[in-house]
Amino acid sequence: MIVGVVGLGSMGYGIASSLLRGGHHVYGADVNPAAVARLRAEGAAQDDAIAAASTINALVIVVLNAAQAEDVLFGKNGFVANLSAGSVVILCVTVAPDYARSVAGRCAALGLHFLDAPISGGSVKAAQGKLSVMASGTPEAFDKARGALDAMAETVFELGDSAGAGSAMKAVNQMLAGVHIAAMAEAITFGMTQGIDAETFMKVIPRCAGTSWMLENRGPHIVAGDYTPHSSVDIWPKDLGIVLDAARASKFAAPITAAALQQFLAASGMGLGREDDAAVAKVYARNASLTLPGKSGKS
Numbered sequence: 001m002i003v004g005v006v007g008l009g010s011m012g013y014g015i016a017s018s019l020l021r022g023g024h025h026v027y028g029a030d031v032n033p034a035a036v037a038r039l040r041a042e043g044a045a046q047d048d049a050i051a052a053a054s055t056i057n058a059l060v061i062v063v064l065n066a067a068q069a070e071d072v073l074f075g076k077n078g079f080v081a082n083l084s085a086g087s088v089v090i091l092c093v094t095v096a097p098d099y100a101r102s103v104a105g106r107c108a109a110l111g112l113h114f115l116d117a118p119i120s121g122g123s124v125k126a127a128q129g130k131l132s133v134m135a136s137g138t139p140e141a142f143d144k145a146r147g148a149l150d151a152m153a154e155t156v157f158e159l160g161d162s163a164g165a166g167s168a169m170k171a172v173n174q175m176l177a178g179v180h181i182a183a184m185a186e187a188i189t190f191g192m193t194q195g196i197d198a199e200t201f202m203k204v205i206p207r208c209a210g211t212s213w214m215l216e217n218r219g220p221h222i223v224a225g226d227y228t229p230h231s232s233v234d235i236w237p238k239d240l241g242i243v244l245d246a247a248r249a250s251k252f253a254a255p256i257t258a259a260a261l262q263q264f265l266a267a268s269g270m271g272l273g274r275e276d277d278a279a280v281a282k283v284y285a286r287n288a289s290l291t292l293p294g295k296s297g298k299s
Helices: 010-021 033-041 066-074 097-109 122-128 139-152 165-193 198-207 213-224 235-249 255-272 277-287
Strands: 002-006 025-029 058-061 088-091 113-116 131-135 153-158
Touching (some): 002 010, 010 025, 010 033, 010 058, 058 139, 088 097, 088 139, 235 255, 235 277
Parallel strands (some): 088 113
């Protein structure tokens, strides 16, 4: 397939690399020229992605939010107007279900297929081509996207024949993921107040009932004092905001999610927005006058 990948951050770059390994002809696009140059050095097409848009079979969007997706797809130099009828847009961004439905309708009006396909698994699984994809769309959209999905993902959940269902499932996942990161940060710093250092915490809790995937994945970042962003703090006000907006519209109370959101907002307010989301632990450390491992452990 000829595939365009727009957004070459930690997730998008891994997806593009997996598509290259899968034998696809890949165009990369990003506001960071260095990311595009790096992908080209690894075998991606040398031409500009928007200039080649009419040849692309599948366009994978992995930008930060709905506003960026809107600009990439329908903005002044948007891809949608340049894609050929019959190609498929694969939206991997965490967005509100209503927005996914809106994009699907506008794509259909132009003869394009659309897959509402948010992703989960983190940067490591993206690079391995082992993501989980929560997808919904027409059977034709799935057929058009199949080759790209096979290279990107270990598991593709087919959640219905219309857009919105994939994004709704991603909202459920993000509710849990955000809460689990905040809960991990709270627990690891609470342990420190009880004389349990972070390294001991990570030796014991992953073997106990209180563990979670997020705890096992993010806890080591705190132990190492390494907050290089694999998934940044600033992602969570956006994602948990989507969750709470949907909950509010459904008249559903989500107090635990709201509490987790406040911790990420506090971390962002401390200037930690671009650090790894495990840096939410620094909010607890500051409030309890604790020093986390590593040079940047105390904020």
